[in-house]
Amino acid sequence: MVTRLIYCSNNEKVVIEDVAAGNGAIENLKELGIYPKDEVFITKNIESKGPIHIKKNEKNVVIGRKLAEKVLVNSFLEQVLPLSQIKIGDKVEVVKMNSDGEIRYRLLDMGLIKGVMLKMIRTAPLGDPIEVEMSGFNLTLRLNEAKSILVKPVEIEKNKRKKFSIFS
Amino acid sequence: MKKINGKNLAYFLDNETVPKPKIEKPKQILVALAGNPNCGKTSLFNKLVGANQRVGNWAGVTVERFEGSTFHRDYLIKIIDLPGTYSLTTYSPEEIVARNFIVEEKPDVVINVVDSTNLERNFFLTTQLIDIQANLIVALNMMDEVEDKKTQIDIGHLENLLGIHTIPTSAVKGTGIEELLDHVVDLYTNKIVTKHNKLVFSDLSEHFIERISEILKTDEELSAKYVPRWLAIKLLVNDKDIYGLIHGRPIWIKIHQILEEAIRRVKIEQNTDPEMLLKEERHSFIRGAIRETVKFKPKIKRTTTEIIDSLLINRITGLPIFALFMWLIFQVTFRLGEMPMNLIENLFTALSNFIVQIIPEGIGRSILVDGVIAGVGGVLVFLPNIMILFLSLSFLEGTGYMARAAFVIDKVMHKFGLHGKSFIPMITGFGCSVPAFMATRTLKSESDRITTLLVIPFMSCGAKFPVYVLVAGTFFDQNSAGNVLFGIYLLGVVIALISARLMKSILFKDISEPFVMELPPYRMPTFKTLMFQMWFRASQYLRKAGTIILFVSVLIWVASNFPKSESVEKLYITKIENVKQNVNLSDEQKLQKITKLESKKNSLQLENSAVGIAGKFIEPIVRPLGFDWKLGLSIVTGIAAKEIIVSTMGTLYSLGSDSGNTDALREKLLASDKYNKAVAISFLVFILLYIPCFAASIVFHREAGSWKWTAFYAVYTMSVAWLISFVAYNIAGLFLL
Numbered sequence: 001m002v003t004r005l006i007y008c009s010n011n012e013k014v015v016i017e018d019v020a021a022g023n024g025a026i027e028n029l030k031e032l033g034i035y036p037k038d039e040v041f042i043t044k045n046i047e048s049k050g051p052i053h054i055k056k057n058e059k060n061v062v063i064g065r066k067l068a069e070k071v072l073v074n075s076f077l078e079q080v081l082p083l084s085q086i087k088i089g090d091k092v093e094v095v096k097m098n099s100d101g102e103i104r105y106r107l108l109d110m111g112l113i114k115g116v117m118l119k120m121i122r123t124a125p126l127g128d129p130i131e132v133e134m135s136g137f138n139l140t141l142r143l144n145e146a147k148s149i150l151v152k153p154v155e156i157e158k159n160k161r162k163k164f165s166i167f168s
Numbered sequence: 169m170k171k172i173n174g175k176n177l178a179y180f181l182d183n184e185t186v187p188k189p190k191i192e193k194p195k196q197i198l199v200a201l202a203g204n205p206n207c208g209k210t211s212l213f214n215k216l217v218g219a220n221q222r223v224g225n226w227a228g229v230t231v232e233r234f235e236g237s238t239f240h241r242d243y244l245i246k247i248i249d250l251p252g253t254y255s256l257t258t259y260s261p262e263e264i265v266a267r268n269f270i271v272e273e274k275p276d277v278v279i280n281v282v283d284s285t286n287l288e289r290n291f292f293l294t295t296q297l298i299d300i301q302a303n304l305i306v307a308l309n310m311m312d313e314v315e316d317k318k319t320q321i322d323i324g325h326l327e328n329l330l331g332i333h334t335i336p337t338s339a340v341k342g343t344g345i346e347e348l349l350d351h352v353v354d355l356y357t358n359k360i361v362t363k364h365n366k367l368v369f370s371d372l373s374e375h376f377i378e379r380i381s382e383i384l385k386t387d388e389e390l391s392a393k394y395v396p397r398w399l400a401i402k403l404l405v406n407d408k409d410i411y412g413l414i415h416g417r418p419i420w421i422k423i424h425q426i427l428e429e430a431i432r433r434v435k436i437e438q439n440t441d442p443e444m445l446l447k448e449e450r451h452s453f454i455r456g457a458i459r460e461t462v463k464f465k466p467k468i469k470r471t472t473t474e475i476i477d478s479l480l481i482n483r484i485t486g487l488p489i490f491a492l493f494m495w496l497i498f499q500v501t502f503r504l505g506e507m508p509m510n511l512i513e514n515l516f517t518a519l520s521n522f523i524v525q526i527i528p529e530g531i532g533r534s535i536l537v538d539g540v541i542a543g544v545g546g547v548l549v550f551l552p553n554i555m556i557l558f559l560s561l562s563f564l565e566g567t568g569y570m571a572r573a574a575f576v577i578d579k580v581m582h583k584f585g586l587h588g589k590s591f592i593p594m595i596t597g598f599g600c601s602v603p604a605f606m607a608t609r610t611l612k613s614e615s616d617r618i619t620t621l622l623v624i625p626f627m628s629c630g631a632k633f634p635v636y637v638l639v640a641g642t643f644f645d646q647n648s649a650g651n652v653l654f655g656i657y658l659l660g661v662v663i664a665l666i667s668a669r670l671m672k673s674i675l676f677k678d679i680s681e682p683f684v685m686e687l688p689p690y691r692m693p694t695f696k697t698l699m700f701q702m703w704f705r706a707s708q709y710l711r712k713a714g715t716i717i718l719f720v721s722v723l724i725w726v727a728s729n730f731p732k733s734e735s736v737e738k739l740y741i742t743k744i745e746n747v748k749q750n751v752n753l754s755d756e757q758k759l760q761k762i763t764k765l766e767s768k769k770n771s772l773q774l775e776n777s778a779v780g781i782a783g784k785f786i787e788p789i790v791r792p793l794g795f796d797w798k799l800g801l802s803i804v805t806g807i808a809a810k811e812i813i814v815s816t817m818g819t820l821y822s823l824g825s826d827s828g829n830t831d832a833l834r835e836k837l838l839a840s841d842k843y844n845k846a847v848a849i850s851f852l853v854f855i856l857l858y859i860p861c862f863a864a865s866i867v868f869h870r871e872a873g874s875w876k877w878t879a880f881y882a883v884y885t886m887s888v889a890w891l892i893s894f895v896a897y898n899i900a901g902l903f904l905l
């Protein structure tokens with residue numbers, strides 16, 4: 001499945017697919033010696049922060065987080081990660097809800113259960129909270145609250161240039 | 169469809185419907201409206217009962233209870249609008265209120281208002297109402313939008329699946345209202361029936377529901393009152409209230425065993441817990457039912473809401489647009505509100521002048537003019553602000569921008585333990601605390617609302633401004649006076665935010681309020697609803713707060729006029745007489761002397777009055793802040809209203825209470841050796857932070873809903889004011905002398 005490089009876990013082997021960004025980003029990647037169809041091995045990807053370390057033909061390459069977010073890869077494993085780490089435009093399926101207390105009830109009552117599809121719509125101007133689309137309505141929650149919702153990406157936003165890119 | 173235990177789930181199974189006998193019943197029907205937030209319940213309620221409604225509070229909680237009635241086919245239909253909820257668990261006061269009403273009061277008919285553009289989420293509540301076996305009718309509201317979207321809903325099939333009569337309505341267009349009322353009457357008179365279908369869960373869940381229900385049925389008292397199956401389901405989903413209801417009873421031992429077994433088996437067979445399992449199954453029924461009855465037209469274009477959102481809350485323009493809206497609300501409320509406020513003030517001045525002319529001088533006139541009329545005027549001046557603010561707020565709420573405003577600013581507010589929705593009440597506090605306190609109604613959670621209420625007093629209100637100008641302008645040169653003013657406002661905000669942080673981490677330590685919130689589609693609220701909301705808030709203020717405010721203002725008038733010292737009165741009357749008799753003086757000179765003597769008299773009488781005594785009494789308390797009894801007394805009268813502070817000082821310095829006299833007052837203040845810059849700073853800080861006027865305090869009490877909080881509010885604002893002033897006085901003393 002095509003997914004984002006940052007969604008993949010340590011020790012995973014993936015194939016570089018595409019870059020969901022303009023030519024600049026592709027050039028940057030080429031400078032690092034990474035080309036489409038390359039098979040790379042992820043050596044270090046710490047949750048939600050820092051650069052990503054990968055290995056291509058025994059050569060170590062470090063890709064900055066911002067760039068890595070845009071790198072699409074083909075992965076053979078299923079990624080499960082917190083909703084808080086999902087990028088705008090991506091669609092995910094809820095795998096597990098670990099929330100506790102009142103928030104757990106609220107989410108369950110609004111229909112956020114295993115198997116439900118979510119789409120990340122936007123983050124607030126200051127980066128928190130986030131807005132997700134569920135079947136039929138939009139929901140906001142704080143990043144901290146989104147941390148305990150585990151999801152698996154099912155569809156990655158591929159548009160290289162979004163129409164209203166400055167607006168999202 | 170989801171398979172559990174290898175078998176397809178049936179959605180609903182018909183219970184045997186026993187035809188009910190047709191009996192003569194009283195021609196009065198009690199109807200409850202239940203539904204999700206934003207489903208258009210309030211609009212539908214307004215359409216059903218028109219202006220014929222009353223508002224109260226649900227016992228014990230600060231949730232409003234709307235009640236109205238209408239006549240239909242000879243029946244008096246009394247409708248209770250339950251608070252909007254997503255579910256009938258007992259997590260919020262709204263849910264408890266809604267559930268208790270349906271379960272305990274057993275209304276004749278429950279209308280479940282459903283947002284048809286969003287059936288999946290709305291039906292979650294519907295299925296719970298089915299569990300309770302309420303006498304249900306479903307109103308498929310927002311049908312106009314469904315039609316616009318070209319979604320098709322097979323209503324006949326839906327009715328069969330749910331076993332409930334289902335009526336398409338549009339609260340905005342006014343369609344389906346008659347039909348809805350027809351069905352209410354028909355259901356009540358047993359012309360039609362609700363089938364009391366039940367929702368059938370998986371075999372595993374059913375096994376335990378059945379076993380627990382069987383035991384519950386042996387408790388006759390319980391099963392006469394509640395539906396055993398519903399209790400069983402609630403026990404399996406860990407409902408605290410139902411647990412509390414049953415766990416003291418003899419049957420509990422057996423039920424407890426079954427519950428434990430259920431937890432074990434669900435863990436082994438489904439690797440989850442019964443609560444999650446039942447909720448998931450409920451959702452999968454709903455999804456199945458919708459798949460069978462609703463045909464969505466695939467959406468190709470971006471919806472209007474998506475387009476508006478991409479403009480209003482995107483990363484770049486989101487904050488500026490938010491700031492613009494907030495600025496607009498503030499300006500409209502307080503600038504536009506100024507005109508009617510002046511009008512009201514002028515009207516009341518004219519009225520007092522008129523009365524002064526027709527009634528001879530005396531205590532009676534004084535009570536009427538300075539007590540009652542001034543009091544009524546004092547109540548009414550807040551009205552324009554309240555009405556405009558609530559018009560704006562209902563507009564923001566009704567269109568759906570309110571939730572977005574909270575979304576945009578939440579990160580900042582959350583840093584201080586507040587909610588995104590606390591922002592509007594807080595900035596309103598810069599204008600006036602009265603509407604600001606009332607605006608906290610938009611906050612749903614108790615801890616957020618109380619915290620916001622408690623920090624609003626520190627947002628410097630407009631009435632304090634003249635005091636700042638007087639004091640800062642007197643003791644500081646033109647350049648630094650501006651800085652001092654700015655510093656005062658800033659200090660208020662800082663204290664407010666620190667207080668919020670403290671309260672959230674001390675008073676509400678273990679309460680974490682989730683931000684989980686729906687961003688509803690943008691909709692245009694109807695003019696009628698807006699007007700209604702505005703009028704409703706205004707009338708609530710008048711009835712609930714206005715009367716007490718009036719009463720207290722008369723009290724304060726009395727306290728500042730009595731007891732009167734007879735000897736002072738006599739002394740000055742003779743002095744004035746002497747001036748009048750003095751042939752050596754010209755008329756002009758006489759007038760000057762008399763005015764001076766009058767002022768002196770007033771000042772002495774104020775000193776002798778109850779308020780004056782209070783001012784002197786607190787002198788030792790305010791001494792460490794650098795205040796003499798005169799400043800202390802000004803502070804005391806400021807509790808009545810901040811506008812009075814300057815005029816009290818005028819009276820105390822025997823200048824008469826006209827505000828035109830500020831220049832003279834400045835000279836007096838400067839001339840006194842008791843005052844200096846440090847005292848000025850200390851006084852400014854105290855005025856900024858201490859308890860708002862009593863009108864605001866009364867509104868605070870109404871909104872906070874308990875004496876405990878009102879007492880805390882008084883003590884907190886007073887001690888913070890004292891403490892910070894003390895610090896400010898001593899620090900300023902080091903640098904400014």
Ligand SMILES: Nc1nc2c(ncn2[C@@H]2O[C@H](COP(=O)(O)OP(=O)(O)OP(=O)(O)O)[C@@H](O)[C@H]2O)c(=O)[nH]1
Pocket residue numbers: 203204205206207208209210211212251252309310311312313337338339340341566567691692693694
């Ligand atoms: N198009 C359309 N809009 C509606 C309909 N009913 C209500 N609305 C709009 O939906 C918005 C929300 O309506 P309310 O009546 O305030 O909803 P509510 O369910 O009472 O919401 P809460 O007060 O949050 O519980 C308003 O802007 C209404 O004008 C309807 O049938 N069709």
